[in-house]
Amino acid sequence: MGKNVHLVSLGCPKNLVDSQVILGGLALQGYNICEEAGEADLIIVNTCAFVQEAVEEGLETILDLAELKTRGRLPRLVVTGCLPQRYGKKLLTQLPEVDLFLGSDGCRDLTTRLDDPTTRLVITRPSFLMDETTPRLITFPTHTAYVKIADGCDHHCTFCIIPRLRGRHRSRQPESILGEVAQLARSGVKEIILVAQDTTAYGHDLSAGYDIADLLTDLLTIDGPDWYRLMYTNPEGITDKLLTTMASSERICPYLDVPFQHSHPEVLRAMGRGQPEFDALALVRRLRQAIPGVWLRTSLIVGFPTETEEAFNHLYRFVAEAAFNHLGVFTYSPESGARAARLLDSVPDKVKKARRNRIMSRQKNISRTLNQKLVGTCHRVLVEGFSEETDLLLQGRTIFQAPDIDGVVYINSGQTQVGHLVEVKITAAHDYDLVGEIVEP
Numbered sequence: 255m256g257k258n259v260h261l262v263s264l265g266c267p268k269n270l271v272d273s274q275v276i277l278g279g280l281a282l283q284g285y286n287i288c289e290e291a292g293e294a295d296l297i298i299v300n301t302c303a304f305v306q307e308a309v310e311e312g313l314e315t316i317l318d319l320a321e322l323k324t325r326g327r328l329p330r331l332v333v334t335g336c337l338p339q340r341y342g343k344k345l346l347t348q349l350p351e352v353d354l355f356l357g358s359d360g361c362r363d364l365t366t367r368l369d370d371p372t373t374r375l376v377i378t379r380p381s382f383l384m385d386e387t388t389p390r391l392i393t394f395p396t397h398t399a400y401v402k403i404a405d406g407c408d409h410h411c412t413f414c415i416i417p418r419l420r421g422r423h424r425s426r427q428p429e430s431i432l433g434e435v436a437q438l439a440r441s442g443v444k445e446i447i448l449v450a451q452d453t454t455a456y457g458h459d460l461s462a463g464y465d466i467a468d469l470l471t472d473l474l475t476i477d478g479p480d481w482y483r484l485m486y487t488n489p490e491g492i493t494d495k496l497l498t499t500m501a502s503s504e505r506i507c508p509y510l511d512v513p514f515q516h517s518h519p520e521v522l523r524a525m526g527r528g529q530p531e532f533d534a535l536a537l538v539r540r541l542r543q544a545i546p547g548v549w550l551r552t553s554l555i556v557g558f559p560t561e562t563e564e565a566f567n568h569l570y571r572f573v574a575e576a577a578f579n580h581l582g583v584f585t586y587s588p589e590s591g592a593r594a595a596r597l598l599d600s601v602p603d604k605v606k607k608a609r610r611n612r613i614m615s616r617q618k619n620i621s622r623t624l625n626q627k628l629v630g631t632c633h634r635v636l637v638e639g640f641s642e643e644t645d646l647l648l649q650g651r652t653i654f655q656a657p658d659i660d661g662v663v664y665i666n667s668g669q670t671q672v673g674h675l676v677e678v679k680i681t682a683a684h685d686y687d688l689v690g691e692i693v694e695p
C-alpha cells in the first residue's frame with residue numbers, strides 16, 4: 255500500500271493548477287490522495303502570499319496542521335508556493351514544525367526534494383512552466399479545468415509583489431496548451447478556463463506574433479469543450495482582434511474578467527497602471543459594443559495612497575455607470591517589497607472600509623437589478639452537484655458565472671447529472687445568485 259498525502263491549496267486558480275501538478279507527481283510515486291489530514295503520511299500546504307490576509311491564512315493553516323505532530327502522528331509537513339518564496343529563511347525559525355519549504359517552483363521537483371532530508375528550504379528564481387507532458391491530477395470537479403497558459407508578470411504595478419513571487423512573464427508554447435486541452439477534452443472536460451497573471455500578455459514572448467486571440471482560434475479546432483473562459487485580462491492588453499475572436503464563437507464565454515483596480519487617472523498613475531489617456535469607462539463601452547451581451551467582472555482597490563475624496567467619488571461614479579455584473583473590492587494594504595509601501599499609507603483604515611462598503615452596497619443593487627432582468631429567460635447551466643446550502647437543490651453555473659468568485663444558479667426542479675449542461679429557466683433572482691428549473695435535460 256502506498257503512502258497517503260493530504261494537500262491544502264490556498265489562493266488563486268493558478269496556485270490550484272500547481273497543486274494539481276504536485277499531486278500528479280506524487281500519484282506517480284504511488285501516493286494516495288486522502289481527504290483527512292489525520293490519515294496522511296505527508297501533508298502539503300501550497301500557499302498564497304500576495305497580501306497580508308493571505309499570509310495570515312497560510313500561517314494559520316500550517317499551524318493547525320502542525321498540531322497533528324503534537325498529537326502523536328508524525329506526518330511530514332511541507333509548505334510550498336508564494337509564502338516561502340516571499341519570506342524565505344525567516345520561516346525556518348518561525349515555523350520549526352515544517353520539514354520542508356519550497357518556493358513558487360516547488361511543484362517542479364517536490365518529489366525529488368522529499369528524498370533529501372538534509373535540505374529544509376529551496377528557493378529559486380521562478381522559471382518553471384508546465385507542459386502537456388507534466389503529470390497533473392485534477393481532483394473534483396472533473397468537468398471544469400483551469401489551464402495555465404503563462405506564468406509570471408512583466409507589469410510594474412506599485413502595490414503588487416507578484417512579479418517578485420512568480421518571476422518574469424513566460425508563455426507556454428501553443429502546441430503544449432493545445433495538447434493539454436485535447437487530453438482534457440478526451441477525459442470529458444466541458445469547461446476550460448484559461449488563467450495566467452495576465453492572459454492578454456500571452457504570446458508576447460513567443461516568436462511570430464502569436465497572441466491570445468490566435469490561441470483561442472486554435473483551441474476552437476479541438477472537439478469537446480463547450481466553454482472556453484478567459485480570466486485576468488489586463489485592461490490595456492485587450493485588443494480589437496481579441497474581442498472579434500471572442501465574439502466569433504458561442505464556445506468562448508461572453509465573459510471578461512478585467513481587473514481595473516481604479517478609474518481615477520492620478521490614482522492609476524500612482525499605481526503604475528495605465529497610460530495617462532486611459533479611460534476606464536470608454537473601455538467598458540468598447541467591450542459591450544464588441545461582444546453584445548458580454549458579462550463583465552472587475553476588481554478594485556480602495557484607499558490607495560493618493561486616493562482623495564474626489565478620486566474615490568470618481569471611482570464610485572465609474573462603478574455606477576459601468577454596471578459590472580460581478581465586482582470585488584479590496585482595501586489597500588501596503589505590502590513589504592512593493593514600491594507603494596514607501597508611500598505614506600494616508601487613508602485611515604476606517605475610511606478605507608467605509609469606501610469599500612459604499613461601493614459594495616451600490617454594486618449589490620446593480621447586481622440584483624441585472625439578475626432580475628434574467629427572470630423568465632433560459633440559459634445553459636453546467637451542473638456542479640448539490641447546493642452548498644442544502645441537498646434539496648442542485649447547483650450550477652451559466653456561461654456568465656466563473657467558479658468560486660461569481661454567483662451560482664440553484665436548480666429547484668428537474669433531474670440531471672453532475673457535469674451535464676442543461677437548459678434552465680430562471681424563475682427568481684437574488685443579489686448575486688439565481689434560481690431556476692430545468693426545462694430541457
Ligand code: SF4
Nearest residue numbers: 407409411414416451
Ligand atoms: S498586472 Fe499588476 S497587479 Fe496584476 S500581477 Fe502584474 S503587477 Fe500584479
